[in-house]
Amino acid sequence: MQIKTLGEFGLIKRLTRQLENDSSVIKGPGDDCAVVKFNRHYYQLLTCDMIVEGVDFKPHDKPSLVGRKALAVSLSDIAACAGIPKYAVVALGLPKHTRVETVDEICRGMFRLAREFKVNIVGGDISRSLRLTIDVSMTGLVEKKYLVLRNGASVGDFIFVSGALGGSISGKHLTFIPRVKEARFLAENFKINSMIDISDGLAQDLGHILEQSCAGAVIYADLIPRVHASVSLEDALYSGEDFELLFTMPRKEAIKLMANKNTPPYRMGGCPASCGVFHAIGHITDKKSGLRLIDRNCRERVIIPRGYKHF
Amino acid sequence: MQIKTLGEFGLIKRLTRQLENDSSVIKGPGDDCAVVKFNRHYYQLLTCDMIVEGVDFKPHDKPSLVGRKALAVSLSDIAACAGIPKYAVVALGLPKHTRVETVDEICRGMFRLAREFKVNIVGGDISRSLRLTIDVSMTGLVEKKYLVLRNGASVGDFIFVSGALGGSISGKHLTFIPRVKEARFLAENFKINSMIDISDGLAQDLGHILEQSCAGAVIYADLIPRVHASVSLEDALYSGEDFELLFTMPRKEAIKLMANKNTPPYRMGGCPASCGVFHAIGHITDKKSGLRLIDRNCRERVIIPRGYKHF
Numbered sequence: 274m275q276i277k278t279l280g281e282f283g284l285i286k287r288l289t290r291q292l293e294n295d296s297s298v299i300k301g302p303g304d305d306c307a308v309v310k311f312n313r314h315y316y317q318l319l320t321c322d323m324i325v326e327g328v329d330f331k332p333h334d335k336p337s338l339v340g341r342k343a344l345a346v347s348l349s350d351i352a353a354c355a356g357i358p359k360y361a362v363v364a365l366g367l368p369k370h371t372r373v374e375t376v377d378e379i380c381r382g383m384f385r386l387a388r389e390f391k392v393n394i395v396g397g398d399i400s401r402s403l404r405l406t407i408d409v410s411m412t413g414l415v416e417k418k419y420l421v422l423r424n425g426a427s428v429g430d431f432i433f434v435s436g437a438l439g440g441s442i443s444g445k446h447l448t449f450i451p452r453v454k455e456a457r458f459l460a461e462n463f464k465i466n467s468m469i470d471i472s473d474g475l476a477q478d479l480g481h482i483l484e485q486s487c488a489g490a491v492i493y494a495d496l497i498p499r500v501h502a503s504v505s506l507e508d509a510l511y512s513g514e515d516f517e518l519l520f521t522m523p524r525k526e527a528i529k530l531m532a533n534k535n536t537p538p539y540r541m542g543g544c545p546a547s548c549g550v551f552h553a554i555g556h557i558t559d560k561k562s563g564l565r566l567i568d569r570n571c572r573e574r575v576i577i578p579r580g581y582k583h584f
Numbered sequence: 585m586q587i588k589t590l591g592e593f594g595l596i597k598r599l600t601r602q603l604e605n606d607s608s609v610i611k612g613p614g615d616d617c618a619v620v621k622f623n624r625h626y627y628q629l630l631t632c633d634m635i636v637e638g639v640d641f642k643p644h645d646k647p648s649l650v651g652r653k654a655l656a657v658s659l660s661d662i663a664a665c666a667g668i669p670k671y672a673v674v675a676l677g678l679p680k681h682t683r684v685e686t687v688d689e690i691c692r693g694m695f696r697l698a699r700e701f702k703v704n705i706v707g708g709d710i711s712r713s714l715r716l717t718i719d720v721s722m723t724g725l726v727e728k729k730y731l732v733l734r735n736g737a738s739v740g741d742f743i744f745v746s747g748a749l750g751g752s753i754s755g756k757h758l759t760f761i762p763r764v765k766e767a768r769f770l771a772e773n774f775k776i777n778s779m780i781d782i783s784d785g786l787a788q789d790l791g792h793i794l795e796q797s798c799a800g801a802v803i804y805a806d807l808i809p810r811v812h813a814s815v816s817l818e819d820a821l822y823s824g825e826d827f828e829l830l831f832t833m834p835r836k837e838a839i840k841l842m843a844n845k846n847t848p849p850y851r852m853g854g855c856p857a858s859c860g861v862f863h864a865i866g867h868i869t870d871k872k873s874g875l876r877l878i879d880r881n882c883r884e885r886v887i888i889p890r891g892y893k894h895f
Binding site for chain 2: 274295301309319320323388391401
């Protein structure tokens with residue numbers, strides 16, 4: 274059987290079914306981070322992300338931005354669980370004729386972002402490979418009371434995104450800001466029921482929340498914030514690599530979030546469509562309604578959670 | 585500048601010079617594992633190792649053994665710090681037309697070893713890549729009092745290896761047993777001054793201990809245990825992937841280790857050359873004597889720490 278028959282997520286499900294973990298594992302594969310016991314107040318988070326030349330970046334992309342991205346995608350995973358990033362190890366697969374100056378630049382971009390987010394890069398491995406490959410593994414900590422996973426969305430929850438979507442391929446995927454601060458702000462001030470980072474596209478990643486929460490959703494085309502007016506609805510729904518947070522919270526909390534104008538940089542208006550960096554885009558329904566989109570003419574259609582395909 | 589001008593270790597030194605870590609990092613890059621604060625009694629260990637088709641294994645190697653090896657090399661790093669392996673995350677880079685059955689087999693070999701060593705595989709990432717690539721990142725714990733690094737070798741220390749060397753390329757590199765149990769036995773019962781796992785060859789890896797300990801060493805050709813009589817001295821000294829422990833301990837401890845016959849499977853004779861699984865091969869001298877080999881005719885020569893080269 275070919276991998277594409279199962280798809281990335283089908284394959285992951287198939288493989289992880291064979292795993293047997295002990296009771297120290299709070300959450301194994303299937304969320305943005307793994308969650309394991311740490312101490313009385315904290316869980317430890319673990320995540321890894323591999324980026325490959327020709328797949329996740331182009332051969333001519335600036336090496337410093339490639340290094341930056343490699344770290345940023347893991348930071349985004351820690352953010353999605355409302356965690357504090359702590360330590361990273363970096364495996365570099367380098368083609369034989371890579372220039373030292375290129376590796377310098379990769380590390381410069383990566384180390385600068387690490388300093389910015391107070392992550393310690395504590396180790397790594399260098400191998401020869403056919404295409405430039407960078408795998409960053411990261412640990413983080415999260416207070417038990419703040420941990421958010423994909424599976425907690427509840428009927429009536431408001432659905433939010435943390436910024437504008439679409440067009441990431443034109444450059445944002447190399448320069449996006451991992452939403453660590455935003456996630457911490459949310460966890461510390463509100464009750465969040467579920468959260469994920471949008472790496473495979475809004476529809477696909479909302480699909481993950483719905484599947485794991487046994488829920489459905491309605492989203493409003495007009496409320497989905499787009500990077501430019503030129504970004505199509507399709508692109509905002511299905512293109513990957515936005516790395517914005519997608520989260521749900523109870524109505525009461527959502528109203529509090531939208532009314533909160535006093536916490537820069539989280540200037541929020543009273544309107545769901547433009548509440549500062551957070552944008553309400555819809556709400557959670559019961560599972561049998563599926564995922565539905567309402568367009569500006571109030572027409573409703575069911576949409577399929579799909580997005581970027583690796584295979 | 586080409587990478588091969590600097591070599592793998594030169595490159596690592598150059599890159600890690602730019603790193604600034606905080607005081608929670610006990611040991612950053614440059615040892616088998618990174619070591620960070622954990623709690624009152626334990627440190628946390630972190631390590632990652634990337635294996636790539638065509639470099640670390642051949643396209644026709646059994647997938648289950650390839651998956652096994654990917655996990656085993658990280659286990660060996662945890663062992664080298666006398667740690668207890670805990671959690672792993674796995675990044676898989678898969679060529680587009682990889683068959684699902686192949687991935688099943690990779691995971692079967694990996695998961696079986698994980699169960700054997702009580703490691704929880706808690707997460708991962710699947711990407712498309714040109715060549716099969718597996719990066720395993722692992723955390724472990726070690727009691728503060730048991731932590732062993734490369735930098736503690738002291739003049740007069742006896743040097744030991746945990747098993748026979750050479751000929752790994754003919755298959756052992758896919759089936760070796762990570763010396764986790766052996767390292768724990770040593771740490772719990774003896775004072776070890778320095779330890780490393782032999783991944784790049786005895787001469788190279790002893791070189792790492794000597795460099796970081798500011799020491800020299802004398803080793804005896806006749807005492808180096810070899811897998812087969814057919815393995816040349818050159819091969820035992822310079823071929824990589826043995827994944828045996830190389831460690832040093834004070835003379836008094838060494839005599840205790842060599843006299844200890846009562847702890848199966850650590851049956852040790854009184855003779856340095858054949859003390860069960862542990863073999864004394866020489867001793868630590870001062871730095872200015874360098875690394876010297878004494879052959880069976882009592883001729884002495886200086887040898888250069890070199891071994892497997894990635895670039």
